[in-house]
Amino acid sequence: MRYLPIDQIQEGMYLARNVIGNDGRVLLVKGTKLTQSYLQKLKELDYHFLYISETPDDIEEFKGPLSDEVYTKAICTVRDSMISAAKYQSLDLQAVIDVADFMLDEVIAEDVVYNIIELKNHSNYTYLHSVNVSVLSVLLGKALKLNQRQLKEMVTGALLHDIGKVFIENSILEKAGRLTPPEYEKVKRHPQYGFDLLRGHPELSLLSAHVAYQHHERADGSGYPRGLTGDQIHYYAKIVMVADSFDAMTSGRHYREAMWSHTAIAELKAAAPEKYDPKVVSALTQVVALYPVGSVVLLNNMEVATVCDVTSKKIRLKLLSGKNKGQRIELSHNSKLKIERRLS
Numbered sequence: 115m116r117y118l119p120i121d122q123i124q125e126g127m128y129l130a131r132n133v134i135g136n137d138g139r140v141l142l143v144k145g146t147k148l149t150q151s152y153l154q155k156l157k158e159l160d161y162h163f164l165y166i167s168e169t170p171d172d173i174e175e176f177k178g179p180l181s182d183e184v185y186t187k188a189i190c191t192v193r194d195s196m197i198s199a200a201k202y203q204s205l206d207l208q209a210v211i212d213v214a215d216f217m218l219d220e221v222i223a224e225d226v227v228y229n230i231i232e233l234k235n236h237s238n239y240t241y242l243h244s245v246n247v248s249v250l251s252v253l254l255g256k257a258l259k260l261n262q263r264q265l266k267e268m269v270t271g272a273l274l275h276d277i278g279k280v281f282i283e284n285s286i287l288e289k290a291g292r293l294t295p296p297e298y299e300k301v302k303r304h305p306q307y308g309f310d311l312l313r314g315h316p317e318l319s320l321l322s323a324h325v326a327y328q329h330h331e332r333a334d335g336s337g338y339p340r341g342l343t344g345d346q347i348h349y350y351a352k353i354v355m356v357a358d359s360f361d362a363m364t365s366g367r368h369y370r371e372a373m374w375s376h377t378a379i380a381e382l383k384a385a386a387p388e389k390y391d392p393k394v395v396s397a398l399t400q401v402v403a404l405y406p407v408g409s410v411v412l413l414n415n416m417e418v419a420t421v422c423d424v425t426s427k428k429i430r431l432k433l434l435s436g437k438n439k440g441q442r443i444e445l446s447h448n449s450k451l452k453i454e455r456r457l458s
């Protein structure tokens with residue numbers, strides 16, 4: 115399985131992971147043999163990368179931090195909440211709280227790392243982003259020893275952190291070029307809109323609403339909407355803002371290329387402590403896979419391999435070159451063998 119830019123994918127290759135459409139459901143199922151028309155359609159839908167495999171028997175079960183079932187449920191729940199909010203209908207926050215519980219049950223498991231490189235397009239971006247930020251926030255919160263109640267309050271807020279965006283015009287949110295200063299001023303209102311919406315719901319902890327309110331604040335006061343500093347910012351928001359920035363940096367948008375995990379972590383480290391809580395940023399290195407599943411890597415023996423599976427303790431590779439081409443190896447069992455760098 116490899117994660118490839120769509121322009122490098124040829125007809126006849128197989129889809130190795132489901133492609134999720136803008137309603138959170140599966141648009142194209144894994145195992146599908148890709149035709150020119152599928153590829154064209156996916157390009158039109160603004161997908162830039164796919165997980166592919168050369169042969170159908172090479173498609174493995176992808177073990178991410180969440181099962182496909184809970185991942186899809188979470189995306190649909192975020193989407194339903196945002197649609198209700200946009201129509202000024204009441205929110206089914208109990209559904210969000212339930213999803214937070216399902217997520218906690220799965221993400222809390224031992225060994226799990228954040229190994230998603232996500233297949234977002236412009237229409238499902240906010241939903242997938244909200245769920246990915248939530249997953250990463252739980253992993254960070256767990257590494258930082260938050261208790262179960264705290265994790266739940268934080269992840270419920272993380273799922274809804276961008277809900278205020280529904281009150282901002284799509285033409286601004288999806289604009290391909292740079293925003294003008296008045297447009298940026300409008301975007302900067304979404305945390306306030308989100309907070310105003312969520313604070314009126316007694317079933318939601320006020321701290322969860324504050325995650326939406328504070329996720330764009332920065333420790334040095336340079337954030338928005340209020341320019342809070344240091345410990346004026348709640349710990350949950352300090353965690354979620356790191357997950358939010360990391361996911362935004364590692365996701366390709368039409369106006370910029372996606373960064374690789376290690377570059378994004380290095381940039382976030384350079385920006386802390388002025389902007390971010392250094393403890394949270396350093397927890398990123400514990401919970402994020404530097405080489406996510408599907409990435410192609412160069413080994414110190416100059417062979418090329420693709421990452422099949424990764425946990426906090428081991429990384430499993432499939433060799434793509436050399437005399438053992440096609441073989442699977444576990445890196446922890448081969449102490450002399452090291453990953454030199456990521457190729458794609």
Ligand SMILES: [Fe+2]
Nearest residue numbers: 275276329330
């Ligand atoms: Fe946001």
